[in-house]
Amino acid sequence: MELNFFQYLPSEITSNILSRLPIRSLAVSKSVCKPWLNLIDSDYFHKSEIKTPPALILLTEKTMDSTWCAVFEIEDEDEKSHDFHHIPLMDLEIPHGNRGIMGGITANGLLLLYPGIPVYICNPITREYTDLGCPADCIPGTWRRVEAGAASGFVFHDQSIECNGNIHWRVFDLCGDMWICGFDVETESFRIFSIPPVGDGYRDWYLCVLRDCLCYCYPHENEIVIWMMKEYQVEDSWTIEYKLSTMFDINFNLDHLYVHLIKHFKDGDILMMLDEYDLIYYSNKTRTLQQVGMFRDGSAGLIRPLIFTPSLISLKNFGFENVISF
Numbered sequence: 001m002e003l004n005f006f007q008y009l010p011s012e013i014t015s016n017i018l019s020r021l022p023i024r025s026l027a028v029s030k031s032v033c034k035p036w037l038n039l040i041d042s043d044y045f046h047k048s049e050i051k052t053p054p055a056l057i058l059l060t061e062k063t064m065d066s067t068w069c070a071v072f073e074i075e076d077e078d079e080k081s082h083d084f085h086h087i088p089l090m091d092l093e094i095p096h097g098n099r100g101i102m103g104g105i106t107a108n109g110l111l112l113l114y115p116g117i118p119v120y121i122c123n124p125i126t127r128e129y130t131d132l133g134c135p136a137d138c139i140p141g142t143w144r145r146v147e148a149g150a151a152s153g154f155v156f157h158d159q160s161i162e163c164n165g166n167i168h169w170r171v172f173d174l175c176g177d178m179w180i181c182g183f184d185v186e187t188e189s190f191r192i193f194s195i196p197p198v199g200d201g202y203r204d205w206y207l208c209v210l211r212d213c214l215c216y217c218y219p220h221e222n223e224i225v226i227w228m229m230k231e232y233q234v235e236d237s238w239t240i241e242y243k244l245s246t247m248f249d250i251n252f253n254l255d256h257l258y259v260h261l262i263k264h265f266k267d268g269d270i271l272m273m274l275d276e277y278d279l280i281y282y283s284n285k286t287r288t289l290q291q292v293g294m295f296r297d298g299s300a301g302l303i304r305p306l307i308f309t310p311s312l313i314s315l316k317n318f319g320f321e322n323v324i325s326f
Helices: 011-018 023-029 034-041
Strands: 055-063 066-074 086-095 103-107 110-114 119-123 128-133 155-163 166-172 178-184 189-193 206-210 213-219 223-229 238-245 259-264 270-274 278-283 288-292 303-308
Touching: 011 034, 023 034, 023 086, 055 086, 055 103, 103 155, 103 303, 155 206, 166 206, 206 259, 213 259, 238 288, 259 303
Parallel strands: none
Antiparallel strands: 055 066, 055 303, 066 086, 103 110, 110 119, 119 128, 155 166, 166 178, 178 189, 206 213, 213 223, 223 238, 259 270, 270 278, 278 288
8 A cells, every 4th residue: 555645744844835825725725634624723833924915805784784704815916917816715794783884994814893882803714703892891991092182173084094004084174174184003193194285176085095105086077086195194295196087887976986995906907996886997007997796696785895914813812712703
């Protein structure tokens, strides 16, 4: 009988080989045999050393009290114009006791999901979540108030976005003029700085992040205009980076078009969402826009897109208790 050398490989060698696989192949490898499953799930397997490219997470309403979370691997070829290629990694239904779709932010391979109160920490790759409750349920001293400082008197608008390790919002002063408010997480301080010099007619639009730069975008005369802050918090560095034509076979109301830029690819292509329902892909080579269909059931509900760096690290490694598996 021929000897199966792979069956008797030392665990450290098997671990080294498996850790070189992409996250999708690792997920498949867990189903090969119980020894591989136990090894990948064990603390010995160095999950933190696995380098994974960003993935796209789409959140959409499944039922009145649950949200469907779909994760897609997205290709980003260097110096090649390409169509938008996406590979489904997994999808799951996240139950919650609140009506409506979840919002979320990502960090360290985890999702913070907030349909209201309570909030949840989730890792869709390991299919785990835990309920964080609300501030009133937490141990005294773990929540504290941060002084408003420079943000005092401003009205915050829209959800926050993360850029350069800080959190940003659109804010309005007492005169109704719009500004950008940045919160420095390390110093726990706020700073107010100006939006681009766009004129009064285009002040009420949207913040986003492209190429790790803070951006400001709005529709204007059949174009989507994207300003980019080339140097972080340097107001003179605002530059018009793109003017994307919206002359394509989709009917949008440009007077109230919500533009959410999701990802900027290495070849200049851009994935974006329009009006919270339609995923749109811009080809830098052909200068055209096309709709992207990523839902098997043709879901027409509101969509919350997030760029996410997948991780195999269990929530238990972060010290969370009451971790529940999907």
